[in-house]
Amino acid sequence: MKNTNKLLLVSMLGLGLGCSAAANAAFEVDLGDDQKIKFGGFIKIDGxxxxxxxxxxxxxxxxGSVLPEDASQFKMFANESRINTTYTNGDVTGFIEMDFYGGGGNEIISNSSHPRLRHAFIKYKDVLIGQTWTTFMNTSALAETADFAGPMVGEAFVRNNQVRYTNGNWQFALENPESYGGNPNEDAMPDVVAKYNFKGDWGNVSVAGLFRQLNTEMNNSESAFGVSVAGKIKTTGKDDFRFQIHTGNVGRYVGVTAAKDLVGEEVEESTSYMVAYRHFWNDDTRSSAFYGNITTEESDADRSHWGVNVFKNYTPKLALGVEVGSFEMADQNAESMYLQFSAKYSL
Structure with missing residues (x-):
């Protein structure tokens, strides 16, 4: 009865998350009997x-999308804000997270946005089952940016439903298949990922391999292989260097729709990379400079994204930042510059 009352209290507190900044402090509650529940996330406002x-x-x-002529636009939004819950019971952990990139709403009256599922998985000892970042990714190698995820043209950036097994530095996964550009209705084999993680006081580097069986629009089966090397290396002080290199038939796993898995009856081949350096000016202020690029063989795409930013923590939980950058589609002779301001309150 005592644990039931605690769980009821936590549930009631959880309903208040998102109502006000004061109600959004992250907290963890020990429910007893090796059970814990935690709420987290952040509120982020961008202009x-x-x-x-x-x-x-x-x-x-x-x-991207090429406009008929140059245009200018200013927007403010809060839909990157997110909330998550972690429930641990002994060796079992459940995690669920959502943000508000689910579409809907309008800017005439309410600016409402539909919630969207990001992560939902169960982890028991060394086995993970559910939706989360693909095992092909090294999340520590993502650049710190004001723009959502930054230079995604050069990054592995996919969430998949999967079954993952971790054994020391090794990780193996069977992940949800999708023949992007072909006929996904005939996908019959899961994507296979194997990754080895090198770790030390110096940082980490991962080497990953990807094998897939793709189905073309004519229902022909094609094999696809890709490799990735990514990492985060500590330099001087608190500074770090982050990088990613991907090549082969990585398709939808890299570049966020920059490359399809299949172009007609041919398997797409791409090469992409991302580099970022983060420098701490002092304990409260830091900057990152980043660049990402992807080129493809079959579709002849050439996309790049660079940016420079500065963030300052006014409290341990509240940071303000500004970023200037450019997104270019060299294959279509199109480019846009952007200036972004962000306020982020971590729960």
Whole structure:
């Protein structure tokens, strides 16, 4: 009865998350009997000015859209804000997270946005089952940016439903297949990922391999292989260098729609990379400079994204930042510059 009352209290507190800044402090409650529940996330408010001939869609996705002529736009939004819950019971952990990129709403009256599921998985000892970042990714190698995820054209950036097994530095996964550009209705084999993580006081580097069986629009089966090397290396003081390199038939796993898995009856081949350096000016202020690029063989795409930013923590939980950058589609002779301001309150 005592644990039931605690769980009821936590549930009631959880309903208040998002009502006000004061109600959004992250907290963990020990329910007893080796059970814990934790709420987390952040509130993020962005203002962005864009000028150029590439259309902006919430964040710089690899496909972009070329405008008939140069245009300028200023928008403010809060839909990157997110909330998550972690429940632990002994060796079992459940995690669920959502943000508000689910579409809906309007800017005439309410600016409402639908919630969207990001992560939902169960982890028991060394086995994870559910939806989360693909095992092909190294999340520590993502640049710190004001723009959502930054130079995604050069990053592995996919969430998949999967079954993952971790054994020391090794990770193996069977992940949800999708023949992007082909006929996904005939996908019969899961994607296979194997990754080895090198770790030390110096940082970490991961080497990953990807194998898939893709299905073309004519229902022909094609094999696809890809490799990735990514990491975060500590330099001087608190500074760090982050990088990613991907090549082969990585398709939808890299670049956020910059490359399809299949172009007609051919398997797409791409090469992409991202580099970022983060420098701490002092304990409260830091900057990152980043660049990402992807090129493809079959579709002849050439997309790049660079940016420079500065963030200052006014409290341990509250940070304000500004970023200037550019997104370019060299294959279509199109480019846009942007200036973004962000306020982020971590719960």
């Amino acid at each position: 962005r000015y864009v000028d150029g001939d590439v259309g902006y869609r919430d964040f710089w996705i690899g496909s």
